[in-house]
Amino acid sequence: MAHEVHKRIEEARAEFASLAEENERLGKLSDRTAELLRQTGVIRMLQPTDFGGYAAQPRDFAEAVMAIAAADPAAGWVAGVVGVHPWELAQMDRKLQEEIWGEDPDTWVASPYMPNGVADPIDDDNFTLSGRWPFSSGSDHCKWDFLGALKGDGSGTSMPVLPPEVMHVVIPRKDYQLIDDSWDVVGLCGTGSKDVVVDKAVVPKYRTVTQDDISNGVAAQRSGRPEALYKLSFGVMFPLGITAATIGICEGALAHHYEIQQSRVSATGVLSKDDPYILRAAAEAASEIEAARVQLIEGISRIHDTIAAGGEPTLQERSNQRRNQVRCAWRAVSALDEIFARSGGGAIRKSSPMQRHWRDAHVGLQHMIHTDGAVYHANSLHNMGLETPQGMIVVV
Structure with missing residues (x-):
């Protein structure tokens, strides 16, 4: 039996397709396309159930993304990129999950993960982050962003520690700027994958995780979530x-x-x-x-x-x-x-x-x-x- 999200996508398929040209012209997803994605529930498929998600099988998520992308590539791309972030957030500090989903489980988080900035520790509990990141897909409709960063040496000079340590840092919309004219491309125009600029934002430690901890399963073990999905x-x-x-x-x-x-x-x-x-x-x-x-x-x-x-x-x-x-x-x-x-x-x-x-x-x-x-x-x-x-x- 198909996942209930699949059924909603099938019902919305024709409308997704009808909006594809508008999304390309806008250079981002239209408000209506974003609303359709929310109505289908695709972005919540990998989200934990205690925060309004489905904790779905990964195959169900992949098939949902394929169905949307067949109708509108830009919408499918955003669903695939933004839709995987709840999987990682489920392994991070619960306080962060409460901040993002506590009032609205349909809150979206964008990315990119490339370490284009430096997160410099200013004390035991906080970092300051600066940098510029391209390719933040769906960012116009997201209230938070996952950003890759190199951990700084704490000298205040934005020098990374050696050997390099890559971090994933989550920051709210008020702490970064989207560069509107930065997404001028030949394809996937409707994804609105704009540049993100951060200038000395203060980031609490609980909003960060090291890439090694995510990659090696340490974060999953620490989260205490029993589902195989998060392992x-x-x-x-x-x-x-x-x-x-x-x-x-x-x-x-x-x-x-x-x-x-x-x-x-x-x-x-x-x-x-x-x-x-x-x-x-x-x-x-x-x-x-x-x-x-x-x-x-x-x-x-x-x-x-x-x-x-x-x-x-x-x-x-x-x-x-x-x-x-x-x-x-x-x-x-x-x-x-x-x-x-x-x-x-x-x-x-x-x-x-x-x-x-x-x-x-x-x-x-x-x-x-x-x-x-x-x-x-x-x-x-x-x-x-x-x-x-x-x-x-x-x-x-």
């Missing part, structure tokens, strides 16, 4: 929503391609439905995109089920999931390229949803979690039983 590693959970959105975008493009080919006549007068080459390419692409979906969902489900049964996934198993997650995105977008090239000249018109999905899918591949080099390198070392450089372990 999954950051390296397999954080990429899930982003890759799910990318696959969903490709699924939406495939649906548009089939719609185009039903009545399309080529310049040579041949009906697409009578062209075996177009039909073969479409079928092959459909299989590749479905393979991407199945592999992503099966992998995260297997790791979740191992934890739920009292086991602990090995580093090699987590590395295999990370490898497959990256490959799923590239496989799906490569399949999209094959059908876009055979969709005809009409597909490149700005009035065609096909071109938006094509652009958005390629921008989705630009996210750092889809960079394959280090992931594949580390995975090969894991599978050969060789020592993996410490810096590569963080990716799983």
Whole structure:
């Protein structure tokens, strides 16, 4: 039986699709699109039940994100990015959870996690934070932001400690500025992934967590939450929503391609439905995109089920999931390229949803979690039983 959120998404699918062009024009999600996301409950799927969430299976979350992204890539992307943050917040100090969700469980938190700032300790309980972070997706509709930062040495000069220590810092909207003209891009325009600027904001220690504690399961153990969901590693959970959105975008493009080919006549007068080459390419692409979906969902489900049964996934198993997650995105977008090239000249018109999905899918591949080099390198070392450089372990 489908999760109740899936049913609401299906009911709203046509409206999501109808708003996609407006979102692209605005350079952010429209208020109505944000309201639809709230009504579906997708952002609360990984949120703990004691704060109004579902604590859902990760596969249910991934499938919800795919369904939204198929209708509107920008909305699906925001759902995938913003929707994973409640999973990490559930592992942080309960006082912070009360601040964010205590009065409104539909409060959203944006990010980026890249350590573009320095969190300098000013005493035992507080830091001061400064920096500038690009790519804060959905930030216009969020009241808080997750920011990556290097821990400072406490000298007041914004010098990081050595060796570097990466922190995740959560700050309220009053403590940062969004740069409105900073999101000028060729794809995923409607995500509103603007730059965030922070200037000497004071951050209490309880609003921070080290990346090592999140990645190594220390924060999950400290949180005391019994659900297997919160014991999954950051390296397999954080990429899930982003890759799910990318696959969903490709699924939406495939649906548009089939719609185009039903009545399309080529310049040579041949009906697409009578062209075996177009039909073969479409079928092959459909299989590749479905393979991407199945592999992503099966992998995260297997790791979740191992934890739920009292086991602990090995580093090699987590590395295999990370490898497959990256490959799923590239496989799906490569399949999209094959059908876009055979969709005809009409597909490149700005009035065609096909071109938006094509652009958005390629921008989705630009996210750092889809960079394959280090992931594949580390995975090969894991599978050969060789020592993996410490810096590569963080990716799983």
